[in-house]
Amino acid sequence: MSAPHEASVFAVAGTASAGRPVGAVRATVLCYRVLLRQIVSAGRLWALGALGAAMILVGWVVGNAAEDGTDGLVDPLLTGASYADGFGLILIVPIVSLVFAAAALGDARDDGTLVYLWLRPIGRAPLALGAACAAVTVALPLCVAPTVAGGWLATDFVAGSGAVALGALAAAALGAVAYSCVFVLLGLLFRKAVLWGIAYVLLWEGLAVGLGDFAERLSLRGYARAVLARIADVDLGFTTYGLVAAIFVLASVSALSLVLATVRLGRLDVD
Known part of the structure; x- marks a missing residue:
């Protein structure tokens, strides 16, 4: 981190009095502001923005190809939902969140x-929550916009395409929140968390889910895909649970990850 940026982080952290405990809400906002500055960089935004733009472009190509087809056997709604799932939920959402x-x-x-935050009278739970909120703030638009636009374009705007777009929006948003909470914890557990995260996304979320219903139940993507399938009313396979159950699981995983991150922070030595 550059010296000016480090100084600005310290300045924000120093706004809380070192002598008095900081309330949970104020502490969360403080941590959010500090960590948001920490993670935002032009390089990350450009690279991940370009990945999202590529998804939108390919979605437009897929939609045009479906329009040009002559066999009449292709379901545009299934094509759009499958594209939002296969490109958005399996690649864009987990990678950007990670x-x-x-x-x-x-x-x-x-x-x-x-250590600047460690010196403040701040609880560990607000720090974990602030970190997750900072990550979600940046990741959410970069996940949702390409997943929704790509899936919608891939339907070629047929009747019912709005439901696909809505399902993609809900699935990408819920998935981004859940992945962000999980990967905040991962960043505390491993030094090279991005490498571990990529291995998890590619080997488990990308491959194991295709093995069947049991594997899907152990995958965040499986529940995000269920949200997409139920709202869009398409059959993406291996989605044997309902919309409410899928949302409940994603929310529960998010909450549990933050609790574990709080516990990990309480045991972490920072110098």
Whole structure:
């Protein structure tokens, strides 16, 4: 981290009095502001924005190809939902969430700036929540916009395409929140969290889910895909649970990850 940026982080952290406990809400806002500055960089935004733009472009190509087809056997709604699932939920959402969430506390710990927050009378739960909120703030538009636009374009705007877009929006948003919470925890557990996260996304979320219903039940993507399938009213396979159950699981995983991150922060030595 550059010296000016480090100084600005310290200045924000120093706004809380060192002598008095900081309330939970104020502490969360403080941590959010500090960590949001920490994770946002032009390089990350450009690279991940370009990935999202590529998804939108390919979705437009897929939609035009479906329009030009002559066999009449292709369901445009299934094509759009499958594209939102196969490109958005399997690649864009987890990768974008990983990059920002793993860095939220992982980078601050590695470069020594986390100690600035450690010196404040701040609880560990607000720090974990602030980190997750910072990651979600940046990741959410970069996940939702390409997943929704790509899936919608791939339907070629046929009747019912709005439901596909709505399902993609809900699935991408819920998935981004859940992945961000999980990867905040991952950033505290491993030094090279991005590498571990990529391995998890590619080997488990990408491959194991295709093995059947049991594997899907152990995958965040499986529940996000269920949200998409139920709202869009399409059959994406292996979605044997309902919309409410899928949302409940994603929310529960998010909450549990933050609790574990709080516990990990309480046991972490920072110098």
